Structure formats: C-alpha cells, structure tokens
Amino acid sequence: MKKVLVFLTDGFADWEASYVTAELNKSRTGYEVQTVAIDKKPKVSMGGLRVLPDYSMEDVLPDFNMLIMPGGTTWRDEKNQKIQKIVKECFDQNISVAAICDATTFLGMHGFLDHHKHTGNSLPYLKEGAPDYCGDIHYITTPSVRDKGLVTANGTAALEFSKNILLELNVCDEKDIQDWYEHFKKGSVSC
Template identity: 30%
Template structure:
C-alpha cells in the first residue's frame, strides 16, 4: 500500500506526523512525500523534509491515497491549485484526505460540493471562490470520512489519522486502541478538567 503526502513550505508538522509514523512503522504502508518540483520544504516548526517526488508527478494509478497537509500556504489569495490532481484521485476512487487549510484545496476543486465534510470552520470555506458545498458542511471537532474523502480541522490529527487508515481498509481493534491512547489527553472529568 502506498500513500502520497503533499507538503508545502511552512506545513503544519503535527497534522500528518501521527498518520505517517503509524502507517509506515506499524502497518507497512509506503509513505511518499510530494512537494513543489520535489524540492525540500521546511515546516512551521523548522523541520526540514526531503521529498520523494514532485506534486506534478502524482498519478493515482501508483497510490492508494492522497493526503494534503495544512500549513501557511493555504490562504485564499496565495494557495496553490491542486484541482487537477485531486480530481484525478477522486475519479479513480482513491482515498483523498485533507486537514486544516489543506481542506481549502478540496473545496476549490469542487470535490466538497457533493460530499459531507468538515474543516477549520464553515466561514473559512465560504470565503473561497468556487466553493458550493456549504450545505454539506458538518461542524464537528473530529475528522469526517464520507466515502473515500476524509476532512479534518487542524485540531484533529488523531481522528484524521484514524479515518484515513480505516478508509484504506486498515482499521482494527488494535488501531482503535492506539488512537484512544493518543486521545486520552482530550478526555475530561466531570469538572471539565482532564483526569489526574
């Protein structure tokens, strides 16, 4: 199994890190990082990443899924257009996933006009030219999988990883336990505080 992770300069380190580590280390999934022209990129936290290939070289025939990480590049006036790549993966019924600002790329491609989705906020998507999926927006803190499309707010990297892996057919009781372990810090006690 092979997964393409799209990273741009200033990508949000935490949004795809758990997914990449769990998929590669525990499940044997090949992870290929794609960047503009295959150039190295630096994350928001200063992590330097070498790419395996250029975004332009992504072909759905060679991958089981496409994942678009959020970060600094996704402001409406400066965001890159990934519509051709997104539509190609969608046409081939490959998994297509995006988190945080990366969801903007799915929105402008038209993919979210016909599928349930979530994002950082309904307002952030409504500001995008060409987005017509407002009636399909779901306001929720966890990632949302609808068919072969996964979307998430930047605050949901744990459920994002889980929904991608389930969407690839890699769900299991062990995966559920692993994700629950990572999510324990978000559980609150009766007084609204995390348990001691």
Template identity: 30%
Template sequence: MKRIKIGMLVFPGFQLLDIAGPKDAFAEVKVLSKGECEYDMMTVGTTRGTVQSSSGLTTVPDRTIFDTCPEFDTIIVPGGLGIFDAFDDPALSDWLRVQHRQCRRVSAICNGLFALGSAGLLDNKTVTTHWMDVPRLASTFPKARIEPDQIFVRDGRIYTTAGVTAGIDLSLAMIEDDFGRQMALDVAKYLIVYLRRAGGQSQFSPLLETQASPGSQTVEVQQYMLENLHVGHTVASLAEHVHMSARNLSRIFSKDCGITPMTFLANARIDAARRYLEATELPLREIARRCGFDDTDGFRRTFLRRLQINPAEYRDRFRSKTMHEKVG
C-alpha cells in the same frame, strides 16, 4: 502482507504535525501487526527541492506533482498557512483531480481542504475544517456543505478534519476502515489518544466571539447579561434595562452581533459553565444556578446538546491541574 500506499502532499508553509501525526500513526500498524500489515507512505511536493514547513523544519519530498507517481490508494493534504498561497495553483488542482479519479479516498486536514475545493472536489460535499477558517471556506466554496463543529467528516471518498491534531483522528479512522477496529484501538492506545474523541470543536473555540465592539449600543446590555447570568432574562426585560423597545433592541443587537440577545445569553451561560468546570470543584447544581439554568438536569441536557459531551466528562478532560474553589 497487506500494503496500502499513501501519498502525503507537502507545500511551502505546510503544518508539520498534519503530516507527522498521521505518519506516526500509520507506521505503528506495521509494528503492532508484526509486519502483516503496512502503510507505504510517500511525500509529494508541490515544488522541486526542499520544502519548509510553517515551523521552519524542512523536508525533501520523495516525488513532486510534476513527476510520475505510483498509484496511490489514499491522498492526504495537510493544512497550514501556506495553503492560501498554494491552493489555487492550476498544476496542483489538475494533480488532485487526477488522484481523485484514481484513488480510493482523498482527504484533507484542517484548511488543506481549500486545495480540494479549488480542484472542484468539495461541490455538494459535507465537510469540516478548523473553526477559524469556516467563514473563509463558506465564501470561497459556497457549494460545500460545512459542518463547523465536527472534528472529522467523511462524505463518500472525501475525508476532511478540523485543525492540526485532528489529523490523528483521520488516520485512526482510516486504520479502522483498512484493518479493523482492534488495530485502530491498539494504535490509539500506543499513541495515548482517544480512538473517538467526544464532542466537537466548540469545546475549543471561543463561544463569545460575538461580543459587541466598544462604543456599540449593545455593549451595555451584553455586559449586564454577563454580570447577571443567574437572572431569568427575557428580551423585554433586557430592553427595559437599557430603555429600548424589545423590537428595537432585537434589531440593533442582531445588526451589531449577528445573533439575537437570547442566543448570546445562551452562549454566555455555556461559556461560563465551561470555565467553572475547568477551574473549580463546584457541584453541578451550583454551577447550574450561577449560570442561569433552571435545574441540574436542564443544565446537563443543554451542555450535552451544545458540546456533544456531558459536564462531568468535560470536567474530567479539561479541568486545570491547579484547582481553586471559586472563580470570579
């Protein structure tokens, strides 16, 4: 029987699903292989005694980072709000560096990669994390190369994922590495999840976070764009609407929002298209028209390029159970 030993770190405030999801996925391998393959999983605490998760449920770790541990093949560090109290603990960093030297792979789910960064394991590595933690990650570990829209990234022996449920994506990728695609597919079918999720985190994160604050000079032009997405705007036409020069509008808009007016418009059009796909049965050509795309083909290409999923697939996956004919 092939057995792979996995160490799963737990710290006060860890995200329970980051551990429970992969544990359930890994456990199914033994069941589905009829005992021919198995993951031997062990929890390792950063403190002695019980460890409380962010949801309030507690676990008693099998070992702590202060104990002698078996030689792990794989280390998994979960995320959770507690990581920001734990990630720069010198004892944890030392333990992770030792594990990195000894293990075949070291992985982090969601913002658990802050612990890897503090141990110096993210330098010059391509990584991902939950989209909400990207700015903090970039400022804390500037040597890390961040792919903010990816759900799962592997760079050598370092594996990182986006938030929470992406831990299941991580476990399926590891199962495929260890026991083949068919086993990973069988586990995915049993769990009723996708073996490979199409698209990136932009499907789930707000595309309009860059709206200007009330009272900003750019609020009027943003509101005008949002109410008239179907119009073929240019920087010059937008500037004329708010009685500015095109150069001055671009300067003020970029200062207030961090992006150009035309980038904001492109984001707004995609966001509106998402809402139509989720909440209506409007045909694609009508959605394209309402959102300011030249034609249906251009709409499909832009949507696919931005979200890595085409409009029809997005509608099938995310549309509301109670569908209305129109929104807005």
C-alpha cells in the same frame, strides 16, 4: 507494498499528519509513506523541518492508495493551485484523499467538497477562503469526517484525522484503531 503520499507545501503543518504517517510506516501495515510536492525542491514546514520530496507532481505515478494533504500557511497561494491536477486525478481514479485544516479550504476552492460530507476549520472560515464553495449542505460541524474516500478534519483534530485515515485504509480492525486512538487521546497505556 501499498503507498500513501503526503503532499508537501512550503509552510506545511508538520504535526497534522505525524500520528498517521508514523503508524502507516510500520511494516505490519503493508503501507509505505512517501512525499510529493509541486517540484523536488526542499519544503520547509511551519516547525522548520526541511523535507526533500520523493516525487514532484510531474513524476508521480497514480499507483498509490491515498493522498494526505496537511494544512499549512500557503494553500491559498497562486503557485499551489497547480495541486488541483493531482487531486482531480485522485477523485477521478477513486484514490482516497485526506485533507486537514486549510487543505480543506483548498478542496472547497476547487469544488471537491461539493458532493461529499466534510468538515473544516469552520463553515464561515471555509466560505471566506473558498468563495465559490457550494458544499454547505454537506458540511458537518465535527472534528473529522470520513465519506466515500474523502477524509477531512479541522486543524485541532490531528488524532481524529489519523483515526479516520486508518479506518479508510483498513489498516487493522476497527477495535484496534479505536484502542490506538484512545491511547493517544486519553493517555491510556492499556492497549
């Protein structure tokens, strides 16, 4: 079984990864979703969900296929800057990374967006939150971008983010992923 990790911070935006985690956890996909955080203490989402992480940063092994980083209210907190270590390991080992909303700002703060096409909440928002960000030339104003193992999205694009993650992980053929997306985006029941 292949593994996808979701990085949890206190104040994580629980809805931003909910579509894709529910889809990935289906047995037919061959993926299993687990959680990781700075430590193993319960993390409380913006919606008040209390989640006990499966792993801390100290005990997670690099045997996973993707790290998903939901947005939230604490990505700029000093304590969460330690997360840079696991993200760097992902980039160094060609493990895909997916970030949405303020998690993209975190990536910008640490130079992870400088050489990939990407998006975020907006270019001015990204530059304000990540003063050392140097990826302007690669910024695309669109809900979600997928480029060379990196998936990014703005905070309004949980479905587009999920679609790009499913494509990145090659969960099923592109037509089935598009049908899945249309089902949730447009409310169709024909798929």
